[in-house]
Amino acid sequence: MNKKAFTLLEIIIVLGILGIFLGAGTFFSAGFISREYLRTDTENLIFVLREARSRAQSGYENDSWSIKFLLSEGKYVLFKGNDYETREIAFDREYFLNKTLSFKQIVFDGGDDIMTFFKNDGYSKENGEIILQNVKGASESVFVNYFGIISLDQSNPAYTGEIPIIPDDTLEKQTYNVFVPVLQDTYIDKGDEDVSFGSENNIWVQSRFVLWHKRGLLRFDLTAIPNDAQIVSAKLKLYVVDKKGSSRSYGIYKIIQNPDRDWIENEATWYRYKIGQLWTGGGGDYVETLSNTFNVSAFDGTPFSVQIDLTSDIGDLIKTPLDNYGWLIKDMEEAATFQYYVQFASKEHSQTGYRPSLNIVYEY
CATH class of the missing domain: 2.60.120 (Jelly Rolls)
Structure with missing residues (x-):
């Protein structure tokens, strides 16, 4: 009985095909993980923005509350008041982006890197957009307007001001x-x-x-x-x-x-x-x-x-x-x-x- 073995060329071709599949799997897996980091950190940012607004609305510590964005460090700081340099550091809370993410851009009307929510009404100091980006180039934007409304969608009626109510009632609730x-x-x-x-x-x-x-x-x-x-x-x-x-x-x-x-x-x-x-x-x-x-x-x-x-x-x-x-x-x-x-x-x-x-x- 004749037994035919694989030739060297056939083995090389098979290994090459396997390498392509493995490489593609790694690529797509890395892409998925990177997107998940982007989604999770965007949700965290929204949560902290809402926390700052809630504290301001309730008059906690009888003051406004703000968030300072430090782009080069990949972090943002929730702090009491509206002046980062003279703040009471004891009230600070620091949050870091995942190391695969960065702030692509912070666009506030006043050109600053601080978003302030005023005491009692929770209105914000200015309109703003915070853009997060992952290593694959994908990005997510979080918008804040003068009403203090926080949204992922600028077309949201509450965000545009067509319905001047607390924004969170119009957004999909999360647990x-x-x-x-x-x-x-x-x-x-x-x-x-x-x-x-x-x-x-x-x-x-x-x-x-x-x-x-x-x-x-x-x-x-x-x-x-x-x-x-x-x-x-x-x-x-x-x-x-x-x-x-x-x-x-x-x-x-x-x-x-x-x-x-x-x-x-x-x-x-x-x-x-x-x-x-x-x-x-x-x-x-x-x-x-x-x-x-x-x-x-x-x-x-x-x-x-x-x-x-x-x-x-x-x-x-x-x-x-x-x-x-x-x-x-x-x-x-x-x-x-x-x-x-x-x-x-x-x-x-x-x-x-x-x-x-x-x-x-x-x-x-």
Whole structure:
């Protein structure tokens, strides 16, 4: 039987064809990845622009909010106010483009590289276009007009000014999933009524007779959530790091907004919410209607988390973020004969993963 082997020429041809296919696959794969980076970073830019506008509209920190574009560094900075040179750096948030992207061009009416949204109305300083470009030459433009309207499409009726309404209602809504770190936390103790515990690693909540109550206080910064967003869910996550007693129920209440109760964690005690300012009564001022209740099971020495649904509260608070003074947590049966307590990890806890966080899912 004759067996015919491949000739050298045939092998070279086959290898050449394979090389062409592999090269084409690599080319198209690289192109796809590059386009995805462009799409993702464009969405991120829109999100940050909206955040700046939302902060300005809500009057956060009683100031306008701006974004500085540093083209040569491939980054942009969200900052408080409208003057980058004299800004308060503590409020800065920096964002970097993917290394495969760059700012092709920034075109603002005033020829500047700063987009400012004015306090209260959220209008912008000028019309502008920000163009992002990837290594393949593809580009995306984001437009901002004097109304503060942000769009990918200049023909959008809201953008052109034909419908002078908040633009985001006319755009296709997107879903965002964010984790908000705790801004302040502490606990107040009836047994140590003049002591502040804002620097403690744990937040105590305790019941025992009428003289040994402890209540927790928490507050989160909600100003980054647009005040016209649709809240899908909001869950507070706390880690139990110690507990005495069997399973118990706890209640969480909104701290009252009127009159102001802008408590300070390192000054709040059982009778005052900050130095020189007293609670109406001892133990904090809170809305009598429960925001929610939750159970904490017995503790076996291993930290575990509990989640509390605060969707309704967050939906209300984002509309007036400057009136947000957080929540108070207390035992549902404080007048217990025996001592029962739970300790939640605070924002000072050494294990960062145990610190309080608020997971908010919203559409905007």
